[in-house]
Amino acid sequence: MAFLFTNITDSKGRKYDIPVLVCGIAGNRAIYSVGMQCPIDGIPDKWTKAMAKPIPPRIVKNAPCHEIIYKGADLRRGHGLDDLPIPISSPGWDNAPYTSASHFITKDPETGIQNMGNYRGQIKAPDRLGMNTSVELRTGGYQHWEKWKALGKPMPCAVVIGCPPLVSFTSVQKMAESYDELHVTGGLIGEPLNVVKAKTVDLLVPAESEIVIEGFVAGTPSSLHG
Template sequence: MPSLSDFLKELPDGEKLVISGPTDLDFLPTALVLELEAQKRFPVVMIERPEGFEAPVVTNLFSDRARIAGMVGAGPTGFAQAWTAAMANLVPAVVSSGPAPVQEVVALGNQADAGELPISRHFEADAGRYIGSGILVCKDPDTGVRNLSFQRMQLKGPQKFGVSLHSRGHIWDHLQRCEARGKNLEVAVVIGCHPAIYIAAAAKVAMEVDELAVAGALLKQPIELVKCKTIDVEVPADAEYVIEGEILAGVHEDEGPYGEYTGYSTYRSTRNVFHVTAITRRQKPIFLDIVPGYSAEHLLLSRCTREAHVFHRLKEMVPTLKALNYPKSGTHFHAFMSFKKTAEGQARQALMLLMGLDSYIKLAVAVDEDIDVFDETEVMWALATRFQADTDLFMVPKVFCNRLDPSSVEGMSAKLGLDATKPLNFEGERTSLPQHALDWARDVLAGKAR
């Protein structure tokens, strides 16, 4: 089964930025990634010598849409199709009994020291060093189905992390049922594995679906697993690190603040506690970090599967749907959709469907098929020339939303739909050029013609 190391080796040199000198992990990698983003550059950053630690650190892996598509064997624009095909053809994981790379080095109990891992402090207001790149693997306490998710983890001691489950996802539900029985929830934290597993872990799928089967479908081969040393959970055998432990039932401590995807540092937390029972790793591991906050990789990893899922479901009801984009400027709260309009009222129906499919969305814009929804300038132009506020918008107050929205009130937000499609009797005609003129201009700029 391919590993993170395998994927990195196959990356072209032009997609890598190697930092070979000693590098402080507090703030510097985050500053570098955000400055690269400001320059419209999205290489994978490889820090070979993090100060105070032995293992190299890799970050900014998920900052580019085309690279994410390549992680699942798709072309630059083929991710949505690959995702839909994978969801229709799941490949169950297999458990191996043989030796596993991720268990080449094993530290049990008090010998396990999470402080030895090259964990960064990303933003000034962060309460400490945080793991934001760990895939939390647990099992449904009733069915045994595995669940993968991302939750922020604040390092508090050699065998202790603060954890927030504020997304109220499946792991939250699993913990509630365990707590009702007076039991802790066993969890393994996987750091560093093939990127396709990260993509599957970021997805919102049904509780009865094992995200590792989704990852297998994306890679077109079963994910090989190995049993953990101290808990009843299986993890990818080719991972770099695994932290084994339990989220403690009924135990709560302050956690945070932490820089979240909204671009704000937040104290909002479920204040849970994770106790480490073992740490296993490769002999020479790579620590994969994900820069949190309002970074491209944080938003794209969270968003790529959501876009694909919502697009597929929305197209079932809106057959003329052309494209869907969650722009970075809106974090996870804005969405632009384009479609071919054949009747008045279609845009409003499509907007309501879109907001119903994704509770995160608080502003949605519908445009005609001639508008590129991945170009915010075009969407704003459509709003400027095809939209009137007295007839083309609607608002729904007090709707369930994501609690990390700092403007939300008691977990509720208003939803705003904007119809920037042309009326069917629209008289304006968009300016255009003949194709041969466009081809000539491009050839001139490419040095192919004079």
């Protein structure tokens, strides 16, 4: 079962014009199979084939995710992270709103291979987002952060919220660091995924994303989970 909320009001009475979907991507096996575009019993084989034959993405010049762009001072004038209807996922426990279905895209500064992982993001300010890269699991995003930190440079990062289901599925799939999740997504689709160059960082992002947050992750622990 999935839930779609369209009349969003926060505890302060502020209304949002962006709906919130809960359990809409993989709330159960039946929903997951719809997103995978195959019967439930065919899902394992589809993943095996996609990882065996990933397909590089197709770079496009124009993309839906670039139709509306806010940056700079606009982020502190009502068009920043606080403009997103992000619920408190763990009331009484979390110290701030956290994005939960947020796909963080980073790049290995040595190999140039991108990584996409689903991490929680702590809303710290209208223009500041923390990143929980699951340090204990040694995720690709965390390993990239360590490499950028060793170079003395902030890590370029793009966060995707709202995208085609197959992109979301690859963001949470465990795979070797040699894989680029966007290539594996192409393997699942059976053709190249449309991607576009981010506006402010040297990364490729899914062109059909609803929201893309771009920025840099500083080489300090405070830039990670709050």
